Amino acid sequence: MNQETARYYVPAPSTWPITGSIALLFMGFGAAFSVNKIPAGYWLLTIGFSILFYMIFGWFRTVARESEAGKFNDQVDKSFRWGMSWFIFSEVMFFAAFFGALYYMRVLSVPWLSDLEHKILWPDFAGGWPASGPGITQKFTPMGPWGLPAFNTFLLLTSGVTVTWAHWALKLNKRGQLKWGLFLTILLGFLFIGCQAYEYMHAYSELDLKLTSGAYGATFYMLTGFHGFHVTLGAIMLTVIYCRVLSGHFKPEHHFGFEGVSWYWHFVDVVWLGLFIFVYWLV
Amino acid sequence: MAAVHHPDHGHGHEHEHHGAPSGIMRWMTTTNHKDIGTLYLWFSFMMFLTGGVMALTIRAELFQPGLQLVEPEFFNQLTTLHGLVMVFGAIMPAFVGFANWQIPMMIGAPDMAFARMNNWSFWLLPPAALLLIGSFFVPGGAAAGGWTLYPPLSTQMGMGMDMTIFAVHIMGASSIMGSINIVTTVLNMRAPGMTMMKMPLFVWTWLITAYLLIAVMPVLAGAVTMLLTDRHFGTNFFNAAGGGDPVMFQHIFWFFGHPEVYIMILPAFGIVSQIIPVFARKPLFGYSSMVYATSSIAILSFVVWAHHMFTVGMPVSAQLFFMYATMLIAVPTGVKVFNWTATMWQGSMTFEAPMLFAIGFIFLFTLGGFSGIVLAIVPVDIQLQETYYVIAHFHYVLVSGSLFALFGGTYYWLPKWTGHMYDETLAKTHFWLSMIFFNVTFFVQHFLGLAGMPRRTPDYALQFADFNQISSIGAFGFGLSQLLFLYVILKCIRGGEKATNQVWEGADTLEFTLPSPPPYHSFETPPIVK
Ligand code: HEM
Ligand SMILES: [Cu+2]
Numbered sequence: 001m002n003q004e005t006a007r008y009y010v011p012a013p014s015t016w017p018i019t020g021s022i023a024l025l026f027m028g029f030g031a032a033f034s035v036n037k038i039p040a041g042y043w044l045l046t047i048g049f050s051i052l053f054y055m056i057f058g059w060f061r062t063v064a065r066e067s068e069a070g071k072f073n074d075q076v077d078k079s080f081r082w083g084m085s086w087f088i089f090s091e092v093m094f095f096a097a098f099f100g101a102l103y104y105m106r107v108l109s110v111p112w113l114s115d116l117e118h119k120i121l122w123p124d125f126a127g128g129w130p131a132s133g134p135g136i137t138q139k140f141t142p143m144g145p146w147g148l149p150a151f152n153t154f155l156l157l158t159s160g161v162t163v164t165w166a167h168w169a170l171k172l173n174k175r176g177q178l179k180w181g182l183f184l185t186i187l188l189g190f191l192f193i194g195c196q197a198y199e200y201m202h203a204y205s206e207l208d209l210k211l212t213s214g215a216y217g218a219t220f221y222m223l224t225g226f227h228g229f230h231v232t233l234g235a236i237m238l239t240v241i242y243c244r245v246l247s248g249h250f251k252p253e254h255h256f257g258f259e260g261v262s263w264y265w266h267f268v269d270v271v272w273l274g275l276f277i278f279v280y281w282l283v
Numbered sequence: 284m285a286a287v288h289h290p291d292h293g294h295g296h297e298h299e300h301h302g303a304p305s306g307i308m309r310w311m312t313t314t315n316h317k318d319i320g321t322l323y324l325w326f327s328f329m330m331f332l333t334g335g336v337m338a339l340t341i342r343a344e345l346f347q348p349g350l351q352l353v354e355p356e357f358f359n360q361l362t363t364l365h366g367l368v369m370v371f372g373a374i375m376p377a378f379v380g381f382a383n384w385q386i387p388m389m390i391g392a393p394d395m396a397f398a399r400m401n402n403w404s405f406w407l408l409p410p411a412a413l414l415l416i417g418s419f420f421v422p423g424g425a426a427a428g429g430w431t432l433y434p435p436l437s438t439q440m441g442m443g444m445d446m447t448i449f450a451v452h453i454m455g456a457s458s459i460m461g462s463i464n465i466v467t468t469v470l471n472m473r474a475p476g477m478t479m480m481k482m483p484l485f486v487w488t489w490l491i492t493a494y495l496l497i498a499v500m501p502v503l504a505g506a507v508t509m510l511l512t513d514r515h516f517g518t519n520f521f522n523a524a525g526g527g528d529p530v531m532f533q534h535i536f537w538f539f540g541h542p543e544v545y546i547m548i549l550p551a552f553g554i555v556s557q558i559i560p561v562f563a564r565k566p567l568f569g570y571s572s573m574v575y576a577t578s579s580i581a582i583l584s585f586v587v588w589a590h591h592m593f594t595v596g597m598p599v600s601a602q603l604f605f606m607y608a609t610m611l612i613a614v615p616t617g618v619k620v621f622n623w624t625a626t627m628w629q630g631s632m633t634f635e636a637p638m639l640f641a642i643g644f645i646f647l648f649t650l651g652g653f654s655g656i657v658l659a660i661v662p663v664d665i666q667l668q669e670t671y672y673v674i675a676h677f678h679y680v681l682v683s684g685s686l687f688a689l690f691g692g693t694y695y696w697l698p699k700w701t702g703h704m705y706d707e708t709l710a711k712t713h714f715w716l717s718m719i720f721f722n723v724t725f726f727v728q729h730f731l732g733l734a735g736m737p738r739r740t741p742d743y744a745l746q747f748a749d750f751n752q753i754s755s756i757g758a759f760g761f762g763l764s765q766l767l768f769l770y771v772i773l774k775c776i777r778g779g780e781k782a783t784n785q786v787w788e789g790a791d792t793l794e795f796t797l798p799s800p801p802p803y804h805s806f807e808t809p810p811i812v813k
Pocket of ligand 2: 540587
């Protein structure tokens with residue numbers, strides 16, 4: 001190894017982190033004001049998000065340049081792998097909190113509210129699942145698994161295959177297939193997001209299934225909502241990677257940026273399977 | 284740790300950072316683990332004083348029965364924010380500060396694995412602190428439902444609660460990034476020859492702490508997110524009318540909360556495990572059992588959370604499970620206490636300030652552990668929950684535990700960091716003042732709790748007056764003693780007897796092979812550990 005890459009790369013002082021902190025300062029106050037309907041909040045939130053996007057863009061551009069300049073040796077590469085793995089683990093735990101809430105409401109609190117002891121308080125509440133709750137009179141229809149959700153499962157699983165195909169092509173330096181694989185993955189990802197958006201509209205307008213529909217509505221929308229948000233992030237990340245591929249980035253033996261994003265993509269895939277089984281299917 | 288080779292003597296080559304920023308920009312843009320460690324430590328000290336002022340206001344109000352100084356609403360805001368500021372603003376960042384300064388030097392790494400992200404982990408804290416402190420000044424005031432943020436109180440309060448929620452989100456992001464950094468640094472940046480089982484215990488305990496943080500901070504984020512949507516977007520997670528349950532919040536919160544208390548004590552175990560052998564001039568007794576004990580504590584900490592909820596109503600079988608699981612943690616904890624004691628056994632001990640704090644830690648932390656066991660017994664806890672006994676318990680483990688270890692660690696490494704010896708007489712005075720006033724403040728709270736005084740109340744029945752007065756006097760004594768700590772630190776930074784490389788006669792970890800103060804970039808070429 002030559003002198004340059006023998007050393008672990010420690011970046012020089014940078015203004016990106018502090019920019020991000022300023023963004024979050026605006027966003028924190030902006031969000032707190034906005035949820036309380038104070039008009040200044042929306043402005044603060046908008047400014048905060050704009051700074052954040054600027055920061056994310058700039059920071060990742062810097063990292064991509066450093067990577068292409070060959071500053072990351074194998075040890076740095078390994079750090080990225082550890083870092084991304086633990087980040088994904090933290091995301092798993094975030095979803096675990098909401099899956100835990102689903103379990104608790106379904107298996108514990110909803111049955112309790114309909115048991116004999118609660119008959120005096122809520123004589124008409126039948127319990128069972130899907131349920132809204134004893135104090136909510138508005139009826140809703142639950143979301144069945146075998147229409148759009150099953151199609152969505154198909155979309156995401158296929159996108160898992162296409163991203164693996166792209167990875168395989170990248171390792172064999174078949175750039176043409178790499179581009180196609182990535183392109184298809186992104187297409188499938190955005191198609192999924194489109195289907196989810198359609199499903200939400202359908203739920204709100206025809207099924208009367210809302211965020212306010214008690215236990216079922218809250219868990220349904222929070223779980224699928226956060227998942228959809230993560231898919232959106234993943235799709236944006238894939239798009240960035242696609243642009244980098246188009247401008248000739250990544251080498252067969254050195255492409256952690258690509259791999260990290262594909263790990264993330266597999267992660268949202270797996271979460272979806274959990275959603276499909278526990279939110280849509282087992283009702 | 285064994286002998287060490289320096290391939291590059293004297294660290295002649297400084298990095299040529301072209302136009303490295305100076306002044307305030309240096310601190311805002313730095314990617315240096317030592318700078319970032321310093322930032323963390325000063326931030327945490329400022330938060331410590333802020334939380335301390337809140338505590339003293341609480342104790343002033345409680346000096347006599349009746350309401351005299353503050354409104355009850357404001358009193359509740361003070362107890363809530365005191366808890367949040369001390370946990371998330373003072374104790375946790377202080378340990379991260381130590382991790383930043385020490386871990387790279389102790390494992391022979393050039394810096395943290397992700398130096399730029401490290402800067403962000405720190406600089407996320409000031410916005411979060413502004414949100415927390417700023418919440419006092421918005422209509423309705425700060426969150427007032429206790430640091431545990433239980434609904435239904437927390438689903439009802441004003442926008443101070445929302446600011447708290449977003450502050451928790453930001454601090455959570457900071458902790459997760461900091462932890463990912465630490466785990467990666469420890470796993471991937473060790474000098475050649477530094478095998479896992481040769482790592483200093485401070486590094487081990489932080490590795491395990493960081494793992495705990497990555498596992499539970501996202502769960503807390505989820506919990507407060509559900510609070511937020513219950514408050515503003517019409518979900519019913521914690522509302523029985525909508526099929527939810529306020530008790531569910533307690534489950535999710537304590538699934539985070541109990542590992543969180545170990546997050547605040549494991550690095551303290553690490554610091555004490557560094558100090559004791561050095562001043563006993565004997566290697567640590569039972570190194571590997573320490574590692575296994577730490578890991579078992581971490582694993583067990585995931586299955587004991589409901590000991591905070593024995594009175595909310597749960598099946599007896601569940602109470603039994605959580606009672607026994609909790610008591611089981613006392614076993615590995617006991618292993619540690621015995622190992623420290625055995626390390627001192629027949630050692631040639633001296634009692635400089637770090638050692639005094641370490642020994643104070645062992646005594647008082649163990650006492651806190653005992654009151655923990657008492658609280659773990661279901662029938663006893665049903666009497667004691669939400670009383671001052673609980674307050675006494677967790678201040679014994681957190682103040683005379685975590686905080687004393689932080690004091691000890693500061694004195695232990697301050698000569699390394701500044702290049703000067705601190706004023707030993709003043710430091711010892713700081714120890715004795717802290718030790719005495721701490722016990723004056725908190726020991727009597729056991730009696731208050733046993734006699735039934737509830738926590739989180741601005742007023743109390745007459746029979747509690749005497750002990751409360753003693754406690755308040757102790758609290759002011761303790762608070763003022765910390766100004767002495769500040770003075771000793773400032774004095775040490777400005778000058779003093781020059782510290783040698785090794786600083787302490789028995790010190791043998793890698794950082795003590797470097798000059799005091801260490802060069803801005805240490806171990807750019809890794810040392811070889813034999
Ligand atoms: C042998 C070890 C320990 C045992 C058996 C134990 C047991 C308990 C129990 C049963 C409670 C619940 C009391 C109640 O609310 O009725 C409790 C509360 C608490 N413990 Fe411990 N504990 C131990 C160590 C620790 C440590 C090491 C820390 C932190 C460094 C800690 C911090 C706390 C805190 C902060 C609370 C109160 C939380 C609140 O309600 O605000 N404990 N402990
Ligand atoms: Cu606990």
